[in-house]
Amino acid sequence: MNQQTRRKFLKRSLIGGAGLIILPNIITGCRTLGGSANRKIQVAQIGCGREGRVDMDGVLSHDLARVVAVCDLDSKRKEAAWAHVVDFYKKKGESNVNVETYNHYRAVLENPEIDAVVVSVPDHWHALVAIQAALAGKHVYLQKPVTYGIAESIALRKAVHARKIILQAGSQQRSEHPFVAFRAVSEAVRNGRLGKLQTIKIGIGLDKPSGKKPEAMPVPENLNYETWLGPAPEQPYMEGRVHPQDSFTGRPGWITTEDFGLGMITNWGAHHIDIAQWAMGMELSGPMSIDAHADFMTDDVWTVHRNYHVEMLYANGVQVILDDKFENGLRFEGTEGWTFCSRGAVRVTASDPNAPETDPNKGPLRASDKKILEPVKHGKRWAPSSNHYLNWLESIEAHRDPIAPIDQAARSLTACATAWIGMKLKRKLTWNPEKEMFINDDEANAMRERKPRSSEYDFRRVMNDAGLSAA
Numbered sequence: 001m002n003q004q005t006r007r008k009f010l011k012r013s014l015i016g017g018a019g020l021i022i023l024p025n026i027i028t029g030c031r032t033l034g035g036s037a038n039r040k041i042q043v044a045q046i047g048c049g050r051e052g053r054v055d056m057d058g059v060l061s062h063d064l065a066r067v068v069a070v071c072d073l074d075s076k077r078k079e080a081a082w083a084h085v086v087d088f089y090k091k092k093g094e095s096n097v098n099v100e101t102y103n104h105y106r107a108v109l110e111n112p113e114i115d116a117v118v119v120s121v122p123d124h125w126h127a128l129v130a131i132q133a134a135l136a137g138k139h140v141y142l143q144k145p146v147t148y149g150i151a152e153s154i155a156l157r158k159a160v161h162a163r164k165i166i167l168q169a170g171s172q173q174r175s176e177h178p179f180v181a182f183r184a185v186s187e188a189v190r191n192g193r194l195g196k197l198q199t200i201k202i203g204i205g206l207d208k209p210s211g212k213k214p215e216a217m218p219v220p221e222n223l224n225y226e227t228w229l230g231p232a233p234e235q236p237y238m239e240g241r242v243h244p245q246d247s248f249t250g251r252p253g254w255i256t257t258e259d260f261g262l263g264m265i266t267n268w269g270a271h272h273i274d275i276a277q278w279a280m281g282m283e284l285s286g287p288m289s290i291d292a293h294a295d296f297m298t299d300d301v302w303t304v305h306r307n308y309h310v311e312m313l314y315a316n317g318v319q320v321i322l323d324d325k326f327e328n329g330l331r332f333e334g335t336e337g338w339t340f341c342s343r344g345a346v347r348v349t350a351s352d353p354n355a356p357e358t359d360p361n362k363g364p365l366r367a368s369d370k371k372i373l374e375p376v377k378h379g380k381r382w383a384p385s386s387n388h389y390l391n392w393l394e395s396i397e398a399h400r401d402p403i404a405p406i407d408q409a410a411r412s413l414t415a416c417a418t419a420w421i422g423m424k425l426k427r428k429l430t431w432n433p434e435k436e437m438f439i440n441d442d443e444a445n446a447m448r449e450r451k452p453r454s455s456e457y458d459f460r461r462v463m464n465d466a467g468l469s470a471a
Contacts (some may be wrong), residue, residue, distance in 0.1 A: 010391035041115050043114070044067075045120070046133075047120035048253065062393055069100035070085060073228050074102065082099050115396070116136065116140065116396060122261065126147050126148040130156055132462060134163050135162075139166045146409045150449065155405060156469040157407060169404040171274045173274070173343075174403045174404050175403055176387070178346045182341050185341035186341075187279075191376050191380055194337050199469045200321070201322075204328065207305070212300065213303045216236035223242070232259045240253040256303070262305075283408040283411060290421075290429045291310070291311070293423065310322040322419070329343070337372055343364060344365075388404070
């Protein structure tokens with residue numbers, strides 16, 4: 001759609017004269033569906049790369065929703081996503097499928113016929129897209145970590161609550177499928193099956209240098225690299241720091257480039273720290289002290305940490321330890337036994353770790369005594385969530401908190417980000433979970449956020465323009 005056509009479309013939509021013609025029954029903003037089986041949530045996919053395709057398929061598989069638009073700064077990915085959605089509905093027997101394509105997420109948010117957005121962009125863009133989506137009244141499914149930095153997560157929480165939208169974080173280990181182990185273990189721990197919980201040992205994998213030196217490259221014609229940089233520092237284009245041009249499913253380089261993502265500590269860390277805090281009842285809190293050490297990549301196109309060892313102490317006396325030598329997953333140790341959970345052989349992406357479930361010593365669900373993992377009948381039980389995307393859609397329909405709400409997801413990011421700050425400063429830090437500030441440490445507090453490249457990409461300005469405080 002060209003710009004003139006798009007302007008006409010938006011104008012018609014704003015006065016209610018026309019819009020997406022796929023389905024006549026939609027919901028707008030925070031209005032619920034009222035139980036009608038014929039009314040579908042109109043969803044736009046923002047970010048159509050590797051994780052974007054996974055998320056898009058997750059929404060497409062549920063009849064509560066209709067994917068009506070796709071958006072990406074890379075035209076190749078945008079067009080491929082458009083074709084994928086059209087093909088999906090045609091295979092269901094539809095002959096006339098209308099899916100909008102957008103070059104910029106702001107145009108998506110201007111369309112009043114879109115009720116919800118799936119945000120699968122690089123980490124450094126999470127906050128701006130999600131905050132502006134929330135302020136526009138759109139419900140949000142947001143890839144983890146919910147934001148790049150701590151201050152952004154606080155602002156996002158405020159935007160979500162101010163507009164009363166439903167935000168589901170992509171912490172899919174909280175849902176029953178495809179990962180069967182995390183709910184069972186975290187429920188058992190939360191209900192005291194291990195006696196007094198003492199230690200949680202977490203493995204989050206290990207990034208290794210690419211072996212390629214940083215060298216500027218010509219920007220592909222199909223990529224709006226200037227906008228892709230967004231709030232990140234100005235720098236020349238390198239394919240190894242963005243995403244592969246010959247694949248929609250290859251692991252993107254921004255995950256291993258600190259200006260765009262902080263590495264394993266927030267990549268896999270956001271998943272496993274989330275489960276750790278959930279299990280021990282600290283999902284709305286965080287560590288009190290952080291002692292983190294790491295080596296960082298140098299003279300390489302990638303820049304994130306390599307080896308790491310992190311020790312965090314919580315107010316309940318539990319010590320959380322992350323180490324690159326630990327098996328990917330979580331081991332909970334208490335006075336009356338231990339239990340372990342992981343993804344096992346189930347993969348979402350090709351880079352997921354893989355352990356054969358046929359080996360009882362390497363399976364995703366283990367315990368020192370099988371009684372520890374017997375179903376919890378009395379006590380604290382998690383809300384049902386058979387599928388993470390369905391849980392989000394059902395939560396929109398009922399206007400209730402999803403299984404991975406923003407208040408808890410933000411705290412998972414915060415714990416990971418405090419560890420990263422400790423890695424960078426190379427010293428022990430003290431954190432106040434209530435004030436969400438480091439204690440008597442101006443240098444560490446300054447790293448709770450970074451200065452944006454320009455005011456256009458300033459989340460504080462966005463919040464202030466909406467009449468909300470970002471602090």
